[in-house]
Amino acid sequence: MKKLKNLILKNAFLNLFLLLGMLNQLQAQNQIIPLWNKIPGEIKAPDYTEKETVKDGKIQSTTLVTTPTLTVFLPKESKPSQTAVVIFPGGGYMHLAIDKEGTKVAEWFNSLGIVAFVLKYRLPSDLIMKDKTIGPLQDAQESIRYIRQNASKWNIDPNKVGVLGFSAGGHLASTLATHYDDKVYETTSKVSARPDFALLIYPVISMQNEITHKGSQINLLGQNPSSELIDSFSNEKKVTAQTPPTFLIHATDDGAVLPENSINYYLALKKNKVTAELHLYENGGHGFGLGIGDTNKYWTKQCEDWLKSNKF
Numbered sequence: 001m002k003k004l005k006n007l008i009l010k011n012a013f014l015n016l017f018l019l020l021g022m023l024n025q026l027q028a029q030n031q032i033i034p035l036w037n038k039i040p041g042e043i044k045a046p047d048y049t050e051k052e053t054v055k056d057g058k059i060q061s062t063t064l065v066t067t068p069t070l071t072v073f074l075p076k077e078s079k080p081s082q083t084a085v086v087i088f089p090g091g092g093y094m095h096l097a098i099d100k101e102g103t104k105v106a107e108w109f110n111s112l113g114i115v116a117f118v119l120k121y122r123l124p125s126d127l128i129m130k131d132k133t134i135g136p137l138q139d140a141q142e143s144i145r146y147i148r149q150n151a152s153k154w155n156i157d158p159n160k161v162g163v164l165g166f167s168a169g170g171h172l173a174s175t176l177a178t179h180y181d182d183k184v185y186e187t188t189s190k191v192s193a194r195p196d197f198a199l200l201i202y203p204v205i206s207m208q209n210e211i212t213h214k215g216s217q218i219n220l221l222g223q224n225p226s227s228e229l230i231d232s233f234s235n236e237k238k239v240t241a242q243t244p245p246t247f248l249i250h251a252t253d254d255g256a257v258l259p260e261n262s263i264n265y266y267l268a269l270k271k272n273k274v275t276a277e278l279h280l281y282e283n284g285g286h287g288f289g290l291g292i293g294d295t296n297k298y299w300t301k302q303c304e305d306w307l308k309s310n311k312f
Helices: 002-029 099-111 135-149 167-179 214-221 227-232 260-271 299-309
Strands: 031-034 051-055 058-063 069-073 082-088 115-120 156-166 198-201 246-251 276-281
Touching (some): 058 099, 069 099, 069 135, 082 099, 082 135, 082 167, 099 115, 156 167, 167 198, 167 214, 246 299, 276 299
Parallel strands (some): 082 115, 082 156, 198 246, 246 276
C-alpha cells in the first residue's frame, strides 16, 4: 500500500512538473508586450473599446484596437543571430484577421526557425487619433525599433528584422518599407525603423482611385482625400534604392485588391534596382492566407526559398 501511495505521489509530481513546463513554454510562446508607454497623438475615448471575435477559444479577429501590442512567438529551438518577422494582419483597416493572417502565420515562421511577432496595430479612427493617416505607421515603426532594441533578449540579429503584411496589412508593410524615415512621432531612439525585408501577400499598395481597395482608402485617408494625400500613401510612387528587398504574391483573379497593386510596386522596385520577386497566380482570389488550394498553395515554399537565397 505504501509503495502504491509513493508511486501515485511520484506520478502526480511528474504530471505537475510537465504541466508547469508546458505552461511556461506556452507563456514564452505567446508573451504579449504593450508597444507604447505613451501612445502618440492619442485621443481618449472611453466608449471606444476593443471587440474580439472568438471561435473555439481562439481569437479570430479584432476591431476598435486602442492598445497596440506585440505577441511573441518563439521557435522550439533558439539559435544565435535569428531572423525575425513582424506580421501585420489584414482587414481593410477596419478589423484585424488575427488568426488566419497572424497566429497561424507566426506558427509557420516558427517551423522555419524564425522568431515571429504579431502586431496588433491601431486601426485608423478620428475618435482615438489626432491624425488617423499615420496611426498605423506609428505602431509599425515602433514595432521595428522595439524589436531591434531588445534583439539580444530573443537572440535576434538586428540586421535581419523583416515584415510581412496581408492585404491592408500589406499596405502598412509597404508604407513602412517606403516611409520608415518619416517622423510621425517624437522619439529619442536612434534605432532605424527600416525593415530589412518585406513580404507582401495580396497587398493593397496604391491609394490611386483606379486600382486601390476603396474600403482601405476610405478608412485610412477619409471620404474625400486630397491628391497629395493619395500620392503620399500610394507606395509604388515612394520606392527608392533604399527600399528593402521584397517578395510579393498576388492572384490574377483577385477582385478585391487588383494585382496591379503588386505589379506596379514590383516595377518600381525593379526600376530602382531593389532585389524583388513577384509571383502572380492564375487563381485564388483574395484572402487565402497560407494557401490551401488553387495555384497559390505553394507560396509559402517559394517564400521560404526566397528568404534562404537572400540569407534571411
